[in-house]
Amino acid sequence: MSLGEFDLIRDYFARAQDAPGVALGIGDDCALLEIPPSEQLAVSVDTLVADVHFPADAEPSLIAERALCVSLSDLAAMGAQPRWITLCLTLPDFDKDWLAAFSAGLFSRTKACGCSLVGGDTTRGPLAISVQVMGTVPVGEALQRNGAQVGDGIYVSGPLGDGAAALALLSGQLETTPSESAYLHERYFQPAPCFGWGHALRGIASAAIDVSDGLVQDLGHICSSSGVAGLIYLENLPFSAAVNRLENTARYQAALAGGDDYQLCFTVPAARQSALDALGMTAFRIGDVVSGSGVRCQLNGADYPISKTGYQHFG
Numbered sequence: 138m139s140l141g142e143f144d145l146i147r148d149y150f151a152r153a154q155d156a157p158g159v160a161l162g163i164g165d166d167c168a169l170l171e172i173p174p175s176e177q178l179a180v181s182v183d184t185l186v187a188d189v190h191f192p193a194d195a196e197p198s199l200i201a202e203r204a205l206c207v208s209l210s211d212l213a214a215m216g217a218q219p220r221w222i223t224l225c226l227t228l229p230d231f232d233k234d235w236l237a238a239f240s241a242g243l244f245s246r247t248k249a250c251g252c253s254l255v256g257g258d259t260t261r262g263p264l265a266i267s268v269q270v271m272g273t274v275p276v277g278e279a280l281q282r283n284g285a286q287v288g289d290g291i292y293v294s295g296p297l298g299d300g301a302a303a304l305a306l307l308s309g310q311l312e313t314t315p316s317e318s319a320y321l322h323e324r325y326f327q328p329a330p331c332f333g334w335g336h337a338l339r340g341i342a343s344a345a346i347d348v349s350d351g352l353v354q355d356l357g358h359i360c361s362s363s364g365v366a367g368l369i370y371l372e373n374l375p376f377s378a379a380v381n382r383l384e385n386t387a388r389y390q391a392a393l394a395g396g397d398d399y400q401l402c403f404t405v406p407a408a409r410q411s412a413l414d415a416l417g418m419t420a421f422r423i424g425d426v427v428s429g430s431g432v433r434c435q436l437n438g439a440d441y442p443i444s445k446t447g448y449q450h451f452g
Contacts (some may be wrong), residue, residue, distance in 0.1 A: 150224065150240055156253035158220055168255035170221060176273040181211035187264035191326075192307060197235045198242025199326040200266070205246045206328045207349065208268040210399045213335040214347040216280040217272030219250050224257035225267035250330065280338060280345040280403070285363035289343055289404040291424035292413075294334045297352055298380040298388060299324040300397025306379075317379035324377075328399040334418065338403055341412050345403035351394040353443055356402055357432050366429035369393075371436040375421040393434065393443060 150163065161169035172178055185204050187193035205222065212219050224243070247254060252270070303325035305311035306318060313321065331347070338345060344359045356367045374392050383391060392398075404426055405413050413420065434441040 148236075150243075150254060150257070156221075159253055159255055162253070162255045163257075168221070168223070170255065170271070172273060175276055177276050177279065179212055179215050179217035179272045179274055179279065180269065181208065182267060182269040183208040183211070184265060184267040193264055195326070196242075197238035198245070201239045201242035202246045203326045203328070204266040204268050205243060205250075205270075206330055207397075207399060208270045209250055209252070209330040209332075210328065210347040210349065212270055212272040213330040213332045214280065214345050214401055215272075215274060216278060216335040216339045216345070217274040218336070219252040219270065219272045219330075219332070221253050221255045221271045222247065223269040223271075224254060225269075226257065226259045227262045227265040228259065229262065229264055246327075250332070275339075278339045280335065280342055281362075282344050282346055282359045283362040284343040285359050285365050285404040285426050286343060286406065287365055287426055287428050289406050289426040290410070290422050291356065291367055291369070291426060292403050292405060292420040292422050293348065293352070293375065294331050294401040294403075294420060295398075296375045296377040296380065297348065297398050297400060298374075298383075298391030298395055299377055300328075300399075301391035301395025302377075302380050302383065303397070304395075311382075313379050313382060317377075317382075320377065321379050325397065328397070330399065331401045334401050334403075337416050337418060338401070341405060341409050341416075342403040343406055343409075345401055348398045348400045348402050349396055351396040352398075352402060353393045353432050353434075354396075359402070359404065360426075360430065360432060363426075364430075366427050367424055367432040368427050369424040369432065369434045371434055371441055373421065373423045375423075389434075389436075389441070390444070 158171045160171055185191055191200050191203055209219055299321060302311060303321040306321050344363055346355045346359055348355050360367045371389055380388055380391060434443055
């Protein structure tokens with residue numbers, strides 16, 4: 138006997154709704170959510186397609202964690218607190234074991250991030266996962282892309298190039314030590330959204346974005362929105378031990394255009410540098426906001442050509 142859509146939702150995704158702000162969760166036409174009057178709702182959605190954004194044969198629990206983490210990263214980039222998610226799941230067929238593992242991974246990560254599944258949809262077709270994330274942020278405090286000014290420093294919250302190196306590892310194009318392989322595997326399937334950074338940077342950063350499609354491309358969005366240019370100093374880029382195994386050109390390319398790092402890239406005015414230092418968190422200054430447009434790179438004072446700017450969804 139085949140499992141119907143509503144049975145699937147009931148058996149694998151319905152949970153008791155006692156989370157803050159959930160007046161009505163899964164089981165009706167809509168969820169009813171309560172937002173504090175002093176906060177704004179931040180909403181984003183991402184779709185991941187099998188064998189495009191994740192290996193179709195990967196462990197289902199890890200697929201779920203990856204799908205949720207990359208979506209939640211957008212909330213971190215805005216300085217928002219995660220609250221609720223909805224899930225649209227397209228499945229080629231019903232697989233009890235796959236669904237059990239997928240839902241276990243999903244709820245493990247929602248619990249860790251403090252958010253609740255409040256609705257969604259399921260349908261039949263090629264494997265694809267759409268996660269809509271919702272969070273709240275105090276009115277007027279959201280981090281945006283359009284506030285960078287000439288003279289601001291450009292920072293990242295952690296090492297770059299891990300996403301590209303992880304893909305090379307998964308495709309058999311990179312050899313590493315067991316510990317480095319485990320590190321890259323975790324960075325790819327369980328990229329922790331930078332909520333600590335996002336919350337701490339409210340009132341300090343002039344602009345912010347998460348590095349999902351490549352540093353050059355994502356920093357370019359800040360520059361375009363702010364009407365400025367970005368200058369990256371390649372010698373200042375932070376790398377993990379695994380990425381440092383790559384030769385220089387490949388290492389820089391992984392950081393600049395590889396994507397899937399989910400670190401925050403942000404700009405800070407000189408007047409707020411002391412406030413950034415007082416956070417006691419390690420940020421890496423990788424460049425400066427300058428006049429003009431676009432993003433350019435230098436290596437030890439010499440211009441460095443950029444051959445590829447980042448991931449293209451319709452390239």
